[in-house]
Amino acid sequence: MRDLDLALKHVPLRAPAPLFERPQPPKGVFTSQRGFMRALGLLAVLLVAVLPFMDASRYTMSIATSALIYVMLCMGLNVVVGYAGLLDLGYIAFFAVGAYVSGIFTTVLGWPMWAALIATIIACITAGIIIGAPTLRLRSDYLAIVTLGFGEIIRITANNLKITGGPSGIHGIPSWSFGPWSFDDGFSLLGIDFPERVVFYYFVALVVIVVGVIGAGRLAKGRLGRAWKAVRDDEDAAEAMGINTYIAKISAYIIGAVWAGMAGQLMATHLSAISPNSFQFLYSALILMAVVLGGMGSTPGVIIGALFVSLAPELLRDFAEWRYLIFGVLLVVVMLFRPSGLWPATAVLPWLRRSRPTPPAFTEATAVPASIMESVDGTPTTDAHEGDRA
């Protein structure tokens, strides 16, 4: 043992060389997970872009815009719950902060929307720190009730204060404008008129896709994202591995808060009026539901969940009185049959499941010292695919 210690002292620590050449990951649309996801994403973006040409009616544009904003919101919650594993039952509070701050800055102070956005983001970062800091010591269920409490505090405060317009909220929130040109004016291009609602829809779609989906997805794959997942899977182990769990958690809160704040800002612009009624606990539960229903930590899953939660009540509109009942039953049924969500984070496309690459046969060059082989007992099973799961 002492010899080993001595030996290690002088040998620089280095990762062991791979036992064999990793095969290149496949790249085709249908032959690899990543390729397929990219194609699917592209197709989705295309559909989003083409939608107004198919149906630009007010109703369609309105619910499509709301649905996109929900996607943004759910992507943010996904960072908190899906990646960092912090159960947040008051997430709608950040949405409210975003909506109210931009509403107050644009109506009371008369700022243009883009300037209010900066204020919104700063307010949301502050809110994220305020809510995040005291909760860092808490674990899941206590965390749940504290976030729930924060959500209620924000809503009730908005309901009671004068500056937030009391129970009737803020109205007359302007649309986005840059200098003299505002979204309200719309524009025409190639002989096609783009009215305000369509321009705004495109703007929202752009923000959501670029910032919401791509941004959150990239974050999750980076260093911070790996830290989040480590904290989620085992906080103590993560800390032991040198991850600053404090920073990881609070950054998850802040990112979640900013995402929700931007969604809130878009929603305030979209609706032109906001009231405390829209920030009840019910909506926190609905967003959480979207994330869990779709599959925590899974981008396509969360998008599906968000679309489901925002569009299902609309599609069930004709059953107005029945819709929450149907909704409830549907939820139970989906969870019973797909408990880890409709599109879990670990999902592998069904036709790819069996085609895992097999390690090449052992040759002299890649032979492993017998001692290791003995301890492992058998061929090393690599999981080259693990990293590619999107």
Place this chain on the structure above:
Amino acid sequence: MMQLIWNGLIVGSFYALVALGYSMVYGIIKLLNFAHGDIYMLGAFVGFFTLSAFGISNETSIPLLLVVLLLSMVTTGLIGVGIERIAYRPLRRSPRLAVLITAIGVSFTLEYGVRQIFGPNPEAFPIRLESSGFDVLGMRVTASQIVLVVIAAVLMLVLAHIVERTRQGRAMRAIALDPTGAQLMGVNVDRVIAMVFFIGSALAGAAGVMAGAYYGSIDFLMGFIIGLKAFTAAVIGGIGNLYGAMLGGVLLGMLESFGSAWFGGEWRDVFAFGFLILFLTLKPTGLLGARVVERM
């Protein structure tokens, strides 16, 4: 002052009864049963339905109330067991959040199911307790409040007896400590969990009937707020701990009572939740809760 304490105690006993069910279920299968508040609502509606079916209205008799109470307790208990069997048991090995979402789904289903049957309007409960009041110790106390507190206390004593003195109670505690271990020692885990749901739901149902008789009006969303509050109470007391739930319920009732007296009714919940956050920051496991290492 005394009046505020007494008011807090009355509200607190409702919170405590509902919080007990929350805490028991959590203690044993680590599930936040969001539908629990709706069981309270169901209890009130079962009582309402039975009494209306017999054409009773504007009754004030306490024996009749007790009969209805028992009937509702049995019914809601069975409903609770049914919900566990259909919605929660198949998911026992699933991620905890999935079960949480199922619970929210069940909650929706119960609320809007009742709405479809009884309509969205509030209904007047057919039994009203005599509520002539008298002054004692500087506070105004009504007969119905005393009946209410007595019933709540009796129910809690019975529960304490079951959990601490009976074989079934021992099995419950064993499962709460270590489900696998308990199973290996020959405890029928499924049966005990069903029993926990029965007891918890029966208590909530009892609280629902009592609320109906005491306040007089019931509606399909009445369980929602009290569910939230009971959850808060359970956490203040230390979730999973039964005495904690009782204590938390009464404490929350007091907090709200004093909060609205000091800051005005519109800030009451802000005060209650603000206190909760501060309290949990300082004592993250609640009053009587034990620190447990847990994973999502």
Place this chain on the structure above:
Amino acid sequence: MQFGSRRRKRLLHVAVAAGVLALTAGCSSGLAGGGSEATDDGPIKIGMLAPFSGSESAFGVYMQNGAQLAVNEINAAGGVLGRDLELLVEDDACDATTAVSGANKLVTDGIVASVGGYCSGATLPTLPIFDEAGIPMVIPAANSNELVDQGLPGVFLINGTGDQQAEAAVTYAKQIGATNVAVVDDATSYSADLAEAFTEQATAAGLEVVAHETITPGENDYSAVATTLASQQPALVYWTGYYQEGGLIARQSQDAGFQGVFLVADGSVDAKFAEIAGEGYIDNVVGTFTQTPDMIEGADQWIADYEELAGDPPGPYSTQAYDAVRVMAQAIEDAGDTEFDNVVAGLEGLKDFDTFAGPLTFTDTHTLSGGGFVIVAIDPATGAFVLEDDLQG
């Protein structure tokens, strides 16, 4: 690898082609096609947004049935401009998001007039949508001053505003010789506005407002308010919320020892109030209300018709919704067509139109000229509110 990327490209091409196809096909509702405009034949569609889900869902049903009754009556009498009326109803859940998509749906469905609006918070965001689409609105229930403060030309309120109702309440308080009063609201827009107006006017009239309490609706225990009322003992307390909580507060405050008059606003004037408060707790209860069918002679028939249609007796805002449809129909009839400007002119030109709230003429701000508020009290035999004092003398 090569194969894969070519496949992807092909997929892309297909998708682009599909998009372009859709573009050029120019569906009727798409950007390239013409918008769907209201047609001149077929029924005249009028829309109504009201809450059918959530905590306020009880009121949506009352409003829908009231409006439907008016539509049926008008159609039976030959319709408007020789065309039938058709009522389209959407849920607003008392929530801005749901209300906005509901309003957009109604506009897309081709309504020419709106007769809905219950929660002010959910009605406000729908105003610009209807305004932009050129749809005049007669709002039956929501009555926040902010609705008309924006100065949109097509917004008309037929529910008395908070100011008018508060005036009636203050008049009554002075009439019974009260010197100190209290007010309790439920933190909703309507209720808080009314309470605010009452406090202002009562102070101006020389009454002392000893307490202004706010409660959280949807709960059961209001002992905090009850205790305050019992200890302050105002001669009159004005409850500005709805009957669910109103009945409970009336009961609990009397249990606590409050002995003054319990005055309730129109949201609480409902037979359910007496049921919830219970026997022995309704003697001191009076309400401010616009005239209801059972106070007007010959309205028994109306109630019978309503019950035949709905299966239940009418509730709060049934009459307002009924009147909203009739007002709108009359304005369209006067206008001669469904053009926005003409209908607005028609609405502005209405003179002493007969409604439940008395003869209706809109003011310059598009509210009612007189609130038409009277004082009602509970009839112990039936539990229904009956006329007590018309505040005329």
